Amino acid sequence: MSRAFTREDESDNAIADIGERPVSQHRNLVTEKGLAAIEAEIAALRADLARAEAESNREKIALVSRDLRYWNARRENAELSVPDPDSTVVRFGMSVTIEDDDGHKNRWQIVGEDEADAAHGKISHSSPMAIALFGKSVGDLATVNGKEWEILEMKANGTV
The missing domain is CATH 1.10.287 (Helix Hairpins)
Incomplete structure (x- = not known):
């Protein structure tokens, strides 16, 4: 040959060997x-x-x-999934403002995996932070990697 x-x-x-993108x-x-x-x-x-x-x-x-x-x-x-605007607990699609003991604040919107972009304040619903926040209300604490965060505010419209 x-x-x-x-x-x-x-x-x-x-x-032929490019393979499939993992889902x-x-x-x-x-x-x-x-x-x-x-x-x-x-x-x-x-x-x-x-x-x-x-x-x-x-x-x-x-x-x-x-x-x-x-x-x-x-x-x-x-x-x-569209969050209920009257929800009193953190759900998918909501924006949540949290603060640690040192006064450091973060604002996250909980979104789908393909939409997640931490640099722009969007975290995946399957991330440890989102999982820790789900079902909690303003004033509750969420613990991630040994650090506690207090929920200060949450909104269903995607903006905090």
Whole structure:
């Protein structure tokens, strides 16, 4: 077999070996914004796939197809959850302001895994902090990694 055919076969194997994106085993709870972001990602990937197919770019087709399968799966099992504005306990979708003993405050919105971005104040519902906060009310303490945080404020509308 010529070397040219070997390289092509190796290239084909590399494309075939890209693997699937892992899908979380946690419930796929999403906020309204999170659901919209999933739908926007699917639309963008469909457009990318059409361009890759028009260019006959097999590597890009494989990568975009993999990502499209992931996001379609996330859309399929997404569970839209909107917090009750009258809830007196922390629930998914709420924003919560907490303070530690040193006076350090954090403000978190509890969102779905795909929407989580701690740098922008959004934590996953499956994170240790969110799990510690669920079901608690203003004035209650939540303990994470041995540190206690008091819940100062919570709002169902996603803003604190």
